[in-house]
Amino acid sequence: MSNNTMQKKLISYSAMAGSLIVSNQVYGQVSYVDIDPDKQFSLYTDESYFIDFNGDGLTDLTFSHNIGANMYCDTSSTGWSCTGSTNQNFQAYGMNVNFANIESSLGTFAPAALDSGAIISEAATWGDSSEGFLFINAGEWRIWDDFWGSGSWVDFSCQFGPWQNIDHKYLGVKFDISGQTHYGWVSLSATPTTKVAQIVKIHSYAYETTPEAPIIAGFIPTCYPPNPLPPTSITGTTAKIKWEVVVGADHYELQYRQVGAATWTTKTVAGVKSFRKIAGLTCDSEYEWRIRSFCSDGEVSLYSDIQTFNTNSCRIGEEMLEEEPPFSIFSYGNQIHISLDEETPTNWNCKVFNVYGQLLFESQISNSETVLETELPNGIYVVAMEQDGENYAIQVGLNR
Secondary structure, eight states, X not given: OGGGEEEEOOOBOGGGTTTOXXXXXXXXXXXXXXXXXXXXXXXXXXXXXXXXXXXXXXXXXXXEEEEEEEEEEEXXXXXXXXXXXXXXEEEEEOTTEEEBSBOGGGGGGOBOOBOTTOEESTTSOBOSOSEEEEEEEEEEXXXXXXXXXXXXXXXXXEEESTTSSEEEEEEEEEEEETTEEEEEEEEEEEEOOSSSSOEEEEEEEEEESSTTOOEXXXXXXXXXXXXXXXXXXXXXXXXXXXXXXXXXXXXXXXXXXXXXXXXXXXXXXXXXXXXXXXXXXXXXXXXXXXXXXXXXXXXXXXOOOOEEEEOOOOOTTGGGOXXXXXXXXXXXTTEEEEEEOSOOSSOEEEEEEETTOOEEEEEEEOSSEEXXXXXXXXXXXXXXXXXXXXXXXXXXXXXX
């Protein structure tokens, strides 16, 4: 990613939705970027920094830091000294951007420095300008190192704007993506110094991916999507989808579809697993997939970036393969053992038939490990599992 940033996408506020509702709007999902290392503006040259909130290649917000300085230096046998004057101007602007909580000291040009936890939503006071002056400083300074000692001082005789001498405050913004309003924040510091001007840093930024949904200043994601890995064991109709396990994930939601299809096929996978075999695919076709985490604290990540793979050409008979069931079934004596290998939203309906198709046994299966005690005679049986339209049939043998 540009600007040497580390992107840490997403989080859902689902765990907090019960208490964090503004004007009947529930928080959605946040895309967050930690700038590592922090962007620090030069004290001696003009610089700009560009933020693309949603990664579409278009600049949403620009920070402009301008330094105007006059300097005179003098050297002697006892040392040296430099004196000068500085004009420091820090502002933000964008094509379709407005700033939260405009302060009256500079009219519509002074957005507020928000505290962590501030709610950024339509309820804020929004300016009608896409340009915001954060601060303007003007003053004199001196730096010296001579026989009597060394030191520096700066005297800003003229200071305007709410972003003077602040540490990790938040600029609230709203901006447009494809005609829809989104809210976000940028974390900034302006540190006092005894040399030339204030040191300005940008630490991180985030935006709410759900249009019109509020965002909390400084809220940092803790639930992330798995890192996708290349699929393996690809045939004409099957593939093993793989990813890195996310610490704290309760389960994952895996989605896949043939490229160009309108809808996704969705599977739920236990949080301890790092792969899922999918079947029923079309030979010699391109597929795409994505995955997200449901964390144990109730938070939900965004989906990972979409990944693609191609199935192989079909071999004879391969097109008849059915999808691998999301559980395992085996028999021992007169017992039938059922082990679910993933989280399931509803109970499984389990039926046992003989080879003539007669229903002999029926039960609801919801536990991850179930043992069915049967009184059936020795022989071959078919265990059918059904849930929300998914049907699987497994053959087992009982031997008392």
